[in-house]
Amino acid sequence: MNLVEFTLVVWAGAVAAGFLGALTGLGGGVVIVPLLTVVFGVDIHYAIGAALVSVIATSSGAAAAYVREGFSNIRVGMFLEISTTLGALIGAVLVLYLRVSVIALVFGTVLLYSAYASITEAPHDNEDLGPDRLGTLLKMDSSYPTASGFVSYHVRGVPLGFALMFVAGVLSGLLGIGSGAVKVLAMDRAMKLPFKVSTTTSNFMIGVTAAAGAGVYLSRGYIDPGLAMPVMLGVLAGSLLGARVLMGAKIRVLRIVFSAVIGALAIEMIYKGFSGKL
């Protein structure tokens, strides 16, 4: 395989990863890393470097559509960003000190959890439990548009959400992913935000968190232009395509099938990590 062929094959793989990432709701970054390491035999440092920049691309690309809809809560997002950016910086520095097998194990576990969450989590409504001292103090309560006009909601559980977001940040910096599943977990379960507000605010935060890790990656030399180029362009194209298909299509069965495939890839990644083949 010469350089042009290799680049085109990686690009095609990245389009598929971005497409699947959008369709399953897992995000392109979390799919491209096992693809690069397990299938193409790329060193995990280069893989997470290329993945993290593609995470920024998809987050910013999708956010342009989301912000217009008016669901995301900027105050909640910005406050929690303190936690995720700090976590991402620490996670990105940790990469240097952890063995490849450990990174692969953590990655595979997060991937399995994300795949499980994407299958089982359905859009739902959290019961509004009323105002909370810290949420009120930080002026986080807001409203969001629904079919029957604007509905106001209260934000709770700020300390727990903040702590979970730190974990999301560390995972993002350590694995080159967006950590969308953990971010939604924090806002949906811990802070009781409406589901739609959780997912869109999470998307806003993913780009900022990834940017925090990417600075360290760049300085450490994990971002290789020859590899990041086809990955970023491919994941971006694939996720835009996936988002278009997602609109209107009934895809529950498809989601389950693809999530199972991605789960299998996660198990293979853990196995290869431990047998020293990554």
Add this chain to the structure above:
Amino acid sequence: MMSAARGQLSERRLDEIIGMLLRAGVLIAAFFVLSGGVLYLVRENGPVPDYHVFHSEPGELRAVPGIVHAALALQGPGLIQFGLLILIATPIARVAFSLLAFLYQRDWTYVVVTVIVLGLLLYSLLGSHE
């Protein structure tokens, strides 16, 4: 009540501007990455670099000044890294924009919050993390 409604309205307008900013950032980044990629493939069409073992990038492609220099010299890899720098800068610009909005609203709590986030981001991008 009136001022709250006006606050909501200007926030909507702000959201639209932020949306455009993000889309423009991604498009410009993709343009540089693609043009750099074409130059890279045309000029260096040889064997595939060894990605199986991690070597780290050359120093000039790991920090902002070196990348800008390589991009200005129209080197393929330099242009790609420059595009990726724009991509990384896009969410940072968004945070900076939010800072202006919170300043305008005189929301000092969130001015402080946003300054902390912006500081962490700039430390990551401009600091040395050897």
